[in-house]
Amino acid sequence: METTTRPTPSDEGTVQVLLVEDDERLARLTSRYLQEHGLVITVAHNGADALFEATRHAFDVILLDLMLPGRDGLEVCRELRTRTDVPIIMLTARGEEADRVLGLESGADDYLPKPYSSRELLARIRAQVRRARGKVGPSSQPxxxxxxxxxxxxxxxxxxxxxxxxxxxxxxxxxxxxxxxxxxxxxxxxxxxxxxxxxxxxxxxxxxxxxxxxxxxxxxxxxxxxxxxxxxxxxxxxxxxxx
CATH class of the missing domain: 1.10.10.10 (Winged helix-like DNA-binding domain superfamily/Winged helix DNA-binding domain)
Structure with missing residues (x-):
């Protein structure tokens, strides 16, 4: 498991991302790109490590690969959803509509099929963070x-x-x-x-x-x-x- 140095919790502008990806090369490339754009990335290579990290730290977004060794991404997503309401973006090479529906039914907030554009992934992360921080709509009134x-x-x-x-x-x-x-x-x-x-x-x-x-x-x-x-x-x- 790879973890970058974390800023203090007072740094509200920092976006903390948990990337759950068993492909080490893809995880490394994705992490590098996101870090270059100011995000702080923690990488887990399997479901057990993902659940462990998600309970230890507060993340703004979780990027979750569907095809994981051991417990697959759908099972991990369901378990994460019982522990946290952090936005989950599911990443997978399986792009059929049925798979996307399964991901959403398991608790994912968004779905991005592989191979994906790093720029689009970054944009989706930022969109989820804006929504989670209440900065989407024009009004913040109840x-x-x-x-x-x-x-x-x-x-x-x-x-x-x-x-x-x-x-x-x-x-x-x-x-x-x-x-x-x-x-x-x-x-x-x-x-x-x-x-x-x-x-x-x-x-x-x-x-x-x-x-x-x-x-x-x-x-x-x-x-x-x-x-x-x-x-x-x-x-x-x-x-x-x-x-």
Whole structure:
């Protein structure tokens, strides 16, 4: 395992990245490029080391290879998601839509197929960091939609006063819906409003994230009363009066 010298926690401008990649050459090249652009990189070459590092240090983004020795990336992603809400970008040579959906269902926030452009990877990392630090939208004022309250500054969401455990992407998606509560938004609108300029997305990703949000919002996710599907049109967040 390779770890660079870390700055003090007061250095808020530093982006701390955990790169989980078993290909040592690719890990070395990727680390070098990201370090040249001011990021601080810790490298783990397997799932066990990744889980160990993720519990020892606070990272801004985790880059997770899908094809790892021992525990694969999907299993590691699920385990990471039980421990942290840090943004996870999954990296893999398997670029089929089904694999991307599996990655998102396992808790990843974004997905980048190999071979990837180092410039695009850097842009995606920065997009995730901006979102996680609450610097995506034009306003940082709390958003309330019925029983739901979202605070963009702290990325904290509550329903009936109870905190919701959301990933940064889920928070951003829910924020977009809450800011437009009562309005139907198509998949294309949601992708455009949430994705950020650097992310490659696809229609099925919205369905996956909506499914995950319903697990956290609804008493009965199979019969949603808050996050509704409008057949043939898209999704709508109800304020409570519409349910």
């Amino acid at each position: 958003v309330q939609a019925g029983r739901l309250v979202l605070d963009p500054r702290s990325l904290r969401a509550t329903l009936d006063g109870k905190a919701l455990a959301l990933t940064t992407y889920e928070f951003s998606l829910l924020r977009v819906l809450a800011e437009r509560a009562g309005r139907v938004l198509s998949r294309e609108q949601l992708l455009d409003l949430v994705k950020g300029s650097a992310e490659e997305v696809f229609d099925r990703s919205v369905d996956v994230h909506i499914f995950r949000l319903r697990q956290k919002l609804e008493e009965d996710p199979r019969n949603p009363r808050l996050l509704k599907t409008v057949r043939g049109a898209g999704y709508m967040l109800a304020t409570g009066d519409e349910s």
